[in-house]
Amino acid sequence: SQQGEEDPQALSIQEGENATMNCSYKTSINNLQWYRQNSGRGLVHLILIRSNEREKHSGRLRVTLDTSKKSSSLLITASRAADTASYFCATVWIYKLTFGGGTRVLVKP
């Protein structure tokens, strides 16, 4: 079974709006990573947050991590049509990267 579960499964927003997606997991982690996948192609690494960090920023991306609740969120600010993709969280524990089911994001121009 997958470690991470993402919510929502799908999200549709207008260009310029913010997109927020959440990831919950069940066991201990070394770090949590977010990836993007365009149209069933390879995944692109977006951002990594370590288990001792609470928040991290990278450009228009903001990730939070709450280890007490075993959850993380990814916020994309000022979304663009090019942000249309599936977003996956992945937890890392002792060498193993385990992916969640993903959130499909559609940004309408």
Place this chain on the structure above:
Amino acid sequence: EAGVTQSPTHLIKTRGQQATLRCSPISGHTSVYWYQQALGLGLQFLLWYDEGEERNRGNFPPRFSGRQFPNYSSELNVNALELEDSALYLCASSRPGQRDSSYEQYFGPGTRLTVT
């Protein structure tokens, strides 16, 4: 720097046949990971190779096997193909000695396997 490459891009096979998928990691990366992404099932971890050895294996039957060559490239073999093996197979690589436990992975574009 060239990224992770995979071949072929598409592969169509008949049930019962064997499929071989190939992956070349980023130069300097020693770990290679294989994932299966079937429709509606998300990404499922298949295999992890590091320095030529199989380090970890996902919950897949033995007909899924692979190897890593001395140049760190890798092959995934799927024997006795079944219809449900149709999926996108993704390969990823990571740097050696990630003592900080980051294990950030860089993905290839995938091989889409269709079993008819």
